[in-house]
Amino acid sequence: MSAEAHNHEDNHDHEHHHKDTFITKYIFSIDHKMIAKQYLITGIIMGVIGVGMSMLFRMQLAWPEESFKVFSFFLGEKMAPNGVMTNETYLSLITIHGTIMVFFVLTAALSGTFSNLLIPLQIGARDMASGLLNMISYWLFFLSSVIMVSSLFVESGPASAGWTIYPPLSALPQAISGSGTGMTLWLVSMAIFIAASLLGSLNYIVTVINLRTKGMSMTRLPLTIWAFFITAIIGVISFPVLLSAALMLIMDRSFGTSFFLSDIYIAGEVLHYQGGSPVLFEHLFWFLGHPEVYIILLPALGITSEVLATNSRKPIFGYRAMIMSIIAIAFLSTIVWGHHMFISGMNPFLGSVFTFTTLLIAIPSAVKAFNYITTLWKGNLQLNPAMLFSIGLVSTFITGGLTGIILGDSTLDINVHDTYFVVAHFHLVMGISALYGMFAGIYHWFPKMFGRMLNKRLGYIHFWVTAVSAYGVFFPMHFIGMAGLPRRYYTNTNFPLFDDLQNVNVIITVFALVGGAFQLVFLYNFFSSIFYGKRTVQNPWKSTTLEWTAPIKHIHGNWEGEIPHVHRWPYDYSKPGHDDDFVPQNVPMKPGEQELHH
Amino acid sequence: MTTLLVLIVVVLLAVALWQLTKIFDLTQVGVKVNDSQVASDNDNKINGYLMFAFLGFIYLTTIYCFINYGHFPLIGNSASMHGPELDNLMVISMIVIFIVQTITQALLHYFAFKYRGREGQKALYFSDSNKLEFIWSVIPAIVLAVLILYGLYAWTNIMFVSEDDDKDAIVIELYAQQFNWEARYSGEDGVLGKANVRYIEGVNNLGVDLSDPNAQDDFASKELHLPKGRRVIFKIRSQDVLHSAYMPHFRAQMNCVPGMVTNFSFIPTVTTAEMRENPEIVEKVTNINAIRTKKSAALIAKGETALDPYTFDYLLLCNKICGASHYNMQMKIVVDSPEDFKAWLKVNSSKTIALAVKTASAEAKETESGATKSKDTTSISTKDTTSVAKLEMN
Numbered sequence: 005m006s007a008e009a010h011n012h013e014d015n016h017d018h019e020h021h022h023k024d025t026f027i028t029k030y031i032f033s034i035d036h037k038m039i040a041k042q043y044l045i046t047g048i049i050m051g052v053i054g055v056g057m058s059m060l061f062r063m064q065l066a067w068p069e070e071s072f073k074v075f076s077f078f079l080g081e082k083m084a085p086n087g088v089m090t091n092e093t094y095l096s097l098i099t100i101h102g103t104i105m106v107f108f109v110l111t112a113a114l115s116g117t118f119s120n121l122l123i124p125l126q127i128g129a130r131d132m133a134s135g136l137l138n139m140i141s142y143w144l145f146f147l148s149s150v151i152m153v154s155s156l157f158v159e160s161g162p163a164s165a166g167w168t169i170y171p172p173l174s175a176l177p178q179a180i181s182g183s184g185t186g187m188t189l190w191l192v193s194m195a196i197f198i199a200a201s202l203l204g205s206l207n208y209i210v211t212v213i214n215l216r217t218k219g220m221s222m223t224r225l226p227l228t229i230w231a232f233f234i235t236a237i238i239g240v241i242s243f244p245v246l247l248s249a250a251l252m253l254i255m256d257r258s259f260g261t262s263f264f265l266s267d268i269y270i271a272g273e274v275l276h277y278q279g280g281s282p283v284l285f286e287h288l289f290w291f292l293g294h295p296e297v298y299i300i301l302l303p304a305l306g307i308t309s310e311v312l313a314t315n316s317r318k319p320i321f322g323y324r325a326m327i328m329s330i331i332a333i334a335f336l337s338t339i340v341w342g343h344h345m346f347i348s349g350m351n352p353f354l355g356s357v358f359t360f361t362t363l364l365i366a367i368p369s370a371v372k373a374f375n376y377i378t379t380l381w382k383g384n385l386q387l388n389p390a391m392l393f394s395i396g397l398v399s400t401f402i403t404g405g406l407t408g409i410i411l412g413d414s415t416l417d418i419n420v421h422d423t424y425f426v427v428a429h430f431h432l433v434m435g436i437s438a439l440y441g442m443f444a445g446i447y448h449w450f451p452k453m454f455g456r457m458l459n460k461r462l463g464y465i466h467f468w469v470t471a472v473s474a475y476g477v478f479f480p481m482h483f484i485g486m487a488g489l490p491r492r493y494y495t496n497t498n499f500p501l502f503d504d505l506q507n508v509n510v511i512i513t514v515f516a517l518v519g520g521a522f523q524l525v526f527l528y529n530f531f532s533s534i535f536y537g538k539r540t541v542q543n544p545w546k547s548t549t550l551e552w553t554a555p556i557k558h559i560h561g562n563w564e565g566e567i568p569h570v571h572r573w574p575y576d577y578s579k580p581g582h583d584d585d586f587v588p589q590n591v592p593m594k595p596g597e598q599e600l601h602h
Numbered sequence: 603m604t605t606l607l608v609l610i611v612v613v614l615l616a617v618a619l620w621q622l623t624k625i626f627d628l629t630q631v632g633v634k635v636n637d638s639q640v641a642s643d644n645d646n647k648i649n650g651y652l653m654f655a656f657l658g659f660i661y662l663t664t665i666y667c668f669i670n671y672g673h674f675p676l677i678g679n680s681a682s683m684h685g686p687e688l689d690n691l692m693v694i695s696m697i698v699i700f701i702v703q704t705i706t707q708a709l710l711h712y713f714a715f716k717y718r719g720r721e722g723q724k725a726l727y728f729s730d731s732n733k734l735e736f737i738w739s740v741i742p743a744i745v746l747a748v749l750i751l752y753g754l755y756a757w758t759n760i761m762f763v764s765e766d767d768d769k770d771a772i773v774i775e776l777y778a779q780q781f782n783w784e785a786r787y788s789g790e791d792g793v794l795g796k797a798n799v800r801y802i803e804g805v806n807n808l809g810v811d812l813s814d815p816n817a818q819d820d821f822a823s824k825e826l827h828l829p830k831g832r833r834v835i836f837k838i839r840s841q842d843v844l845h846s847a848y849m850p851h852f853r854a855q856m857n858c859v860p861g862m863v864t865n866f867s868f869i870p871t872v873t874t875a876e877m878r879e880n881p882e883i884v885e886k887v888t889n890i891n892a893i894r895t896k897k898s899a900a901l902i903a904k905g906e907t908a909l910d911p912y913t914f915d916y917l918l919l920c921n922k923i924c925g926a927s928h929y930n931m932q933m934k935i936v937v938d939s940p941e942d943f944k945a946w947l948k949v950n951s952s953k954t955i956a957l958a959v960k961t962a963s964a965e966a967k968e969t970e971s972g973a974t975k976s977k978d979t980t981s982i983s984t985k986d987t988t989s990v991a992k993l994e995m996n
Contacts, residue, residue, distance in 0.1 A: 007651065032786075066714070091926045091927065091929065092926045095923065095926065095928075112919075116983065131604055165923065166923045169809065170841045170843075170844050170922075170923075172844070173843040173844065173861055173923065173924060173925060176842075176843070179780065179842060179843050179924075179925050179928075180925045180926055183863065236940065246661055247953050265860070265861070266860060266861025266862075267798060267799045267800070267841075267860055267861040268799065268841070268842055268860050268861075269779075269799035269800075269802050269809065269841045269842060270780070270841070270842040270843075273693055274799055274800050274802065279861075280861065281859070281861055281862065282844055282860065282861070283859060283862070295694030315715075316725060317719075317725040318725040318726065318727070318728065319727060319728070319729035320729075321728065321729065321730070321731075321736050322729075322730055322731075322734075323729065323730070324730070325730075326736050335607075347846070347855050347856050347857055348857050348859070349838075349856065349859045349862060349864035352757065352758075352761035352762060353916065355757060355761065356754050356757060356758070359750060359754060359757070360750055360754075361751065363746045363750050364746070366742055366746055367739055367742050367743050367746065370738060370739070370742040371735060371738060371739055373706065374706075374734075374738040375735070376710075377706065377709050377710050377713065378728075380710070380713035380714060380717060381713050381717070381726075381728075381729065382717060382725060382726035383713075383716050383717045383725045383726070384717065384719045384723040384725040385646065385650070385713075385718050385719050386640070386641045386646065386719045386722065387641050387645060387646045387649035387650060387653075387714070387718060388640060388641045388645075390654075392649060394716050395653065395710065395711075398709070398710055399660075399707060402702075402703065402706050402707065402710070403660075403703060403707070406702055406703055407699065408701040409695055409698065409699060409746070409749065410692065410695050410696075410699070413691070413695065413749065413750075413753040414753065414754075414757045415688055415691055415753045415754075415756040415757045416691060416692055416695065416753070417853065418678060418688065418760070418853060418855050419688065419692075419850060419853045419854075419855065421846075421855055421921070422846065422848075422921045422922060423921070432929060436700065457638070457639035457640075458639060459623060459639060460639045460640070460641065460645065461622075461623045462619065462623060464645070464648075464649065465619065465622070468652060468656075471656060472656075475659070475660060475663055476663070479663050479664070479667060480663075480667055480671060482667075483667055483671035483672075483674045483675060484671075484674060486674060486675035486676060486677070487674035487675060487676060488848075488919075490848065490919055490920075490921040491902065492923045492928060492929075493929035494928075494929040495929055496929070498911075498929065498930045498932070499913075499917070499919075499932070500890060500894065500910075500912035501890075501912075501917060503890045503893050503894060503912070504674075504886065504889050504890050504893060506893070508671060521615070524615070525615070525619055528821050529615060530618070535640075538638065539640055541638075544638070544639075544640055545640065575729065577725065577727070578724060578725040578726070578727050579727050580727055585724070585725065587669075
């Protein structure tokens with residue numbers, strides 16, 4: 005292992021003498037730190053679009069009969085004539101909101117930023133195993149983002165069959181106009197996105213396996229790296245299945261095959277499709293779709309583990325149990341997809357099996373939650389913004405996760421399936437939680453990325469308003485869901501039955517608008533701190549992991565001279581027998597010192 | 603104008619925030635020279651207290667929601683035989699969730715408050731305890747095992763029902779299309795005739811195979827009438843995209859999948875008339891009508907027509923995104939007493955699809971003859987239907 009690391013070192017010493025031009029440094033960079041920043045900034049831009057869309061459709065849901073100038077301003081007269089959002093526009097917005105947030109922000113930007121930044125720095129490597137593949141991965145992601153955004157501007161409108169793009173709705177332009185060119189662009193964008201994601205994941209896996217520095221055994225890896233590593237493995241297993249589903253859907257749409265379509269009569273004619281089944285698509289989609297939840301969540305949990313331990317000045321509780329639960333969650337995540345399909349028409353016996361596997365996943369999740377809480381116990385908590393977001397993550401992870409007990413139970417799913425109960429559940433457990441994880445990561449590693457600190461007071465304002473509005477939005481939402489209000493309705497005014505839920509929708513929207521507006525505080529803090537933030541010290545959070553031993557100013561190859569060697573696990577905080585309350589991983593054991601965590 | 607206003611607000615907000623941070627900074631001047639962006643003891647104190655307050659916020663939100671929205675959830679008042687069992691499971695799960703949520707959030711936020719960082723405070727080096735971890739793996743495992751067993755028991759009761767189990771069962775076809783529902787009843791013979799989208803033509807909009815003897819007495823309805831106390835087995839079809847037949851009051855839902863027939867079954871236990879008398883429903887309806895009267899007043903002031911007052915009805919909603927008008931795809935469900943249902947059947951059973959087709963074709967004798975001949979093929983095997991489709995298209 006160490007021989008390989010040394011080879012790698014030599015390569016980089018060689019490269020070191022090249023003069024970087026603007027293009028090789030900032031645009032087609034193969035340096036993992038620059039690629040991480042590229043991912044992050046692209047992700048933030050996509051995030052602004054995705055969150056902005058949710059503000060617009062929340063306004064539509066709260067005041068369905070009003071017209072808003074902002075609708076015409078942002079959407080144009082065609083999508084919102086005279087400030088009234090059309091029903092197809094509503095469906096486009098929820099579709100693209102879901103797609104952007106799930107794939108572009110919480111998959112690509114979250115993993116792309118932090119896996120790229122932290123894997124080489126925390127395992128002690130000069131760079132990713134393949135810098136070139138890494139660069140290609142980012143640029144493919146960028147290309148797919150551009151295509152997805154450009155699909156908003158096509159004549160027939162962007163994809164509007166929901167982010168789950170179930171055929172036949174997504175396959176037939178006759179069924180909804182967004183399934184024309186918009187859907188084609190969606191599929192092309194996703195195909196490229198998946199290629200980008202696979203290149204990235206392979207790189208992460210290879211790097212973690214091969215390029216760890218001397219002494220960095222698998223059981224000395226920070227939990228961030230474990231999370232990124234396992235996430236990459238799930239991605240490699242499940243994303244190709246979505247790619248195949250997307251390709252089959254393209255075939256059905258453009259070349260007349262019948263993978264997913266059969267016996268369809270639409271717009272006055274019988275279509276030729278025969279023998280396919282939309283249920284097959286649902287299986288393929290959710291074979292990715294459920295692991296996808298964990299592709300989003302695990303990196304956020306990894307970041308949280310690291311941030312909680314550092315700021316509690318305590319070892320993470322149950323390091324090995326945390327690793328085991330990451331692996332258990334990853335394994336189980338690939339055999340639970342059917343819980344999205346209890347009432348899809350598949351054999352009810354399958355429903356029983358998937359209920360069983362789904363509820364099993366609650367056990368490792370519970371272990372993680374309790375271990376986080378125990379990590380706080382008797383700590384010396386440094387309540388930095390990153391720490392607040394991590395605690396917030398544990399809170400929303402519990403609140404959102406618990407309702408999974410209801411949704412994972414096939415019997416109860418009958419009546420809450422596809423209602424706002426589901427929307428509330430998954431937004432809390434994976435949307436908000438993963439966003440919190442991402443924010444925690446940004447606040448924590450901003451100094452590592454940009455050499456400057458984010459303003460903590462703006463960070464506090466950002467967290468507290470976000471935390472209050474997140475609960476304000478999603479907690480009441482459970483109740484309208486349990487009242488049977490279906491999701492993806494443009495307006496509920498055609499159902500007097502739901503008239504009494506309307507004021508709840510208004511409250512939700514107000515919280516959403518406030519929460520959304522206060523993300524501007526973050527944006528301001530982020531972009532102004534890049535240039536004007538306070539300069540950081542070498543190790544601002546007094547952390548034990550290797551990235552803080554690297555020089556503040558980024559150099560290609562990460563460390564001048566030899567890569568530090570690792571002598572201990574990453575969580576020696578407040579270890580008895582040491583003067584400081586942290587012992588970095590590269591500090592050799594004192595004579596007679598024990599590795600206490602085994 | 604609105605845009606300008608929004609921009610001004612945003613700018614002012616930014617200025618206010620900037621000022622706020624300045625004030626924060628100024629208050630710190632005397633306290634400590636340390637202007638690093640790492641949390642100081644003071645920050646830890648403020649945020650520690652805020653964490654504790656946030657626990658209060660979560661509890662208050664919970665209480666507020668239960669008091670004000672507690673009557674929304676569809677628990678109790680179910681109108682089907684299996685409903686109470688499902689509701690029961692729901693209540694048990696909710697109680698488990700409520701307890702776990704209350705305790706874990708308290709621990710999390712209390713610890714965040716209690717152990718907030720202070721100069722000189724030493725954290726405990728506590729990295730592992732197999733005993734603790736064993737406890738919190740086993741307790742959830744046991745609780746979940748109970749929930750799973752109960753859930754699977756209920757699931758089996760609800761889903762594994764066939765026509766042979768219940769000789770008295772009535773079979774009804776639910777037919778979904780963008781953006782309408784229709785129900786097809788089997789008529790006197792109690793057997794639904796074969797159907798396929800390839801038979802759709804004119805008034806035969808459900809694609810019933812009229813050469814099938816069983817199809818002769820089938821009739822369709824835009825209102826779903828169900829008999830109280832008799833098992834209803836739904837055979838669910840869709841002609842175009844995925845839909846989902848959601849009947850919340852009966853705790854029933856099943857997707858409608860083009861190309862296949864899906865099933866769901868339940869026994870209605872409360873007639874529409876009885877449900878309208880139910881005190882909780884009466885209260886809900888009164889409440890809704892109060893809201894509608896208010897809205898109507900505003901509408902009339904604007905010179906528009908007022909809203910109709912609301913009376914309770916069971917509904918079938920589409921609950922799978924199916925196109926632009928997905929939000930308005932619904933059908934009224936009426937649960938009749940056995941006598942009323944018989945009467946309804948009597949009135950409607952004469953309006954058969956076969957008769958409607960005959961009448962329609964009588965009106966247009968010319969175009970019809972070719973098509974009837976081609977429809978002599980009865981089996982819906984793949985090859986046959988394709989050829990039929992081709993013939994029809996010609």
